[in-house]
Amino acid sequence: MNETQNQRSKDSLDYRIRIASLNRHQSIHSQVMHINNGDEKSSINYAMSFTKGLEHNPETGLVQNAETCEALIDAINGGEISPFHAIDVPTAEGKRRLWEAPTAGFVFDVQGPDAQEVTMAPPPGLGSSELTFEMAEVYELAVLRDTALNKFSELSDEIAGPCERLNKLSYAMRGFCGRPRLTAKNACGDKVLTPGTVFRGSSPGVGIGPYLSCFMLMGGGNTKSSVESGLINYGAQTINQKVPKASDKNFMLEFDEWVAVQNGYSRNNTPKTGTGNYEENSGELKLTFIKTPRDLATYVHFDALYQAYLNACLILLSQKESQDFAPFDSNFVNLSGEFPNSRAGGFALFGGPHILSLVTEVATRALKAVRYQKFQVHRRLRPEVLAARIAKSKNEAFKAAVGGAASTNFENMKADLSDTLAKINELFHTEDLLPMAFAEGSPMHPSYGAGHATVAGACVTVLKAFFDTNAQLARKGESVCFVKPEIAERDNWQPVKIVATDNDDTLTIEDSDEVITLEAELNKLAANISIGRNMGGVHFFSDYYDSLRMGEEIALGILKDQAESYPYDAFTLSVKTFDGDEKLITRS
Structure with a gap:
């Protein structure tokens, strides 16, 4: 050397x-401290814990043998895989489902915060009005599963009923404390959910324009025809923004089927012809732009977790015909080559390969951190399980098994949700169970935090760091793209929105009365993917809210570590957070 x-x-x-x-x-x-809500310790027979994959009692729905749950918890806390193989689980013909990466949170990384150095607040616990409200939200999203997303607006009668039922609950009447929703003010000045605010998330810009982020629909390039096509160039290949059209079938409406799914029996719902679970056209799967909550649930059922953000990055990079289109963060124009006298530009640093690899790389860190929260800290039950507790709340065997305090809380939830449950039972011919969009129900890991939402928080933070989030979605002539605001104003660009209609051959570009910024559409993208899981029935609102912010913290840590690695030209980025603050990332 x-x-x-x-x-x-x-x-x-x-x-x-x-x-x-x-x-x-x-x-x-x-001084990070990992604190759960205490439900596991205070509940008898693990009534508020993750037990999927173990054997469940066919009458009560509770875990059949508490010792198997204790063995599962011991394996989870041990950090090694081999003890999981010794846990007693139900036998069945066909394939069993496996617990997914329960030890990932023990693995170290050399860049960014350690998986155990970020955390989440305890989720709402049994007996809280917030938990009752969260369960109501998931039920109401099932009610709306086949309603057009274009109707999630101020003029929609279809969304009015769910809003009315939600606004009557005590958590809403007290102002949504703790984890705020996007709300409006009624005549009395109180915060209320409206068809234009409900289920949209909680970050700046998510209430502006259509419910669905343009990045879930639009094609690449910066022309009207390329955007309307819904096709994204990925090198020499093409990505189609359409998804298989799921039928209006819902699952786990009978208790025996619910028990079988909790026992870990496989229910393959992969998109294919001949199952009746997906619509067909001439023997082929019918494809559709995302138009309903069910379509969005289908997307997040089968996506690679960073897929939507990689697509968004490809779209933005494809628009960069001019330095005024999809501009990078102004803090590094000298490195990206986006100023008039540049003689060197970005590629391995501050160019396409840099951002494309980083937007996917942060997903690995996010998944390790959220796995630690899921398995080693919270072990929160899924919405499908809480619904079953409500359904069995008056069953004598169930009441005896969970004890008086928990039994009372479940009965109170049933009473508080009576209007919503009446609607569920009327529409789906079930008895308080949560209609699921997926045959297998939720994944084989606990609910809190949410993998999709943590990855969303991390990946979108990277995108917001690299691109100028003040850019506006607009058109001028045949050009349609995100453009610098000063250029949009100077050259009279028209703000637009991207809409999916009944015509699946093309998207529609409509004039917008509001300016839609890149920040808004990226925040909306993170909310769409996260809440899309709620639309499928597998997550609560707090799973989205807290996980998103943990993912953001992870990405900020990785960006800070990268900033420290630059010995000459400074690595400097600005990031607008999901709470509206602005962070500057630079070397110390």
Whole structure:
């Protein structure tokens, strides 16, 4: 090794030690504590815990043998995979489902915060008005599963009924404290959900324009025809924004089927012809642009977790015919080549390959961190299970098994949700069970946090860091893209919105009365993907709300570590958070 190589090796070691020291200092300073809501400890027979994959009692729906749940918890806390193989589980013909990566939160990383150095607040617990409200939201999303997303607006009668029922609940009447929803003000000045605010999320811009982010629909390029096509160029290949059209079938409406699913029996719902679960056209799966909650649930059922954000990145990069289109963050124009006298531009740094790889890489860190929260901290039950507890709340065997306090809380939930449950039972011919969009119900891991939402928070944060989020979606002549606001104003660009109609051959570009910014559409994209899981019946609102912010924290940590790795030109980015603050990332 020559002197130059030796110095480089030493500098590299010094950098890694410095980053580790900075992260260690941050960890000590923040004093992260992992605290659950106490439901597992206070509930008898693990009535409020994740038990999917174990054997369940066919009458009560509770875990059949508490010792198997204790064995599962011991395996979860042990950190090794082999003890999981020894847990007693029901036998069945055909394939069983497996617990998914329960030890991922023990794995270390060399960049970004450690998986155990980020955390989430405890989710709403049994007996809280917030939990009752969250369960009502998931039920109401099932009611709306086949309603057009274009009707999620102020003029919609279809959404008025769910809003009215939700606004009557005590959590809403107290102002949505803790985890705020997007709301409007009624005549008395009180916060209320309206058809234009309900189920939209909680970040800046999510209430502007259509419910669905343009990134779930539009094609790449910056022309009217390319945007309307819904086709995205991915190198020499093409991505189609359409999804298989699921039939209006709902699952787990009978208790025996619910028990079979909880026992871990496989229910393959992969899109294919001949099952009756998906619409067909001449023997082929029918494809559709996303138009309903069921369509969105189908997308998040089968997506690669970073897929929507990779697509968004490809779309934005494809618009960059001019430095005024889909502009990068102004803090690094000297490195990206986006100023008039540039003689060097971005590629491996501050160009396409950099952002494309980073927007997917942060997903791995997010998944490890959220797996630790899911398995080792919270072990929260899924909505499908809480619905079954409500359904069995007056069953004598169930009441005896869960004890008086829990039994009373479940009965109170049933009473508070009586209007919503009446609608569920009328529409789906069930008895308080949650109609599921997926035959297998929820995944084989606990509800809180949500993998999709944590990945959404991380990936969207990276996109917001690299691109100028003040850019506006607009058109001028045949050009349609995100354009710098000063250019849009100077050259009279018309704000637009992207809409899916009954015509699946093309999208529609409509003039918008409101300016739709890149920040709004990226925040909306994160909400769509996260709440799309709620539309399928597998997550609660708090799973989205808290996980999104944990994912953001992970991405900010990774970006900070990258900033420290630049010995010459400074790595500087600005990021608008999901709560509206602005963070500046640069080397110390």
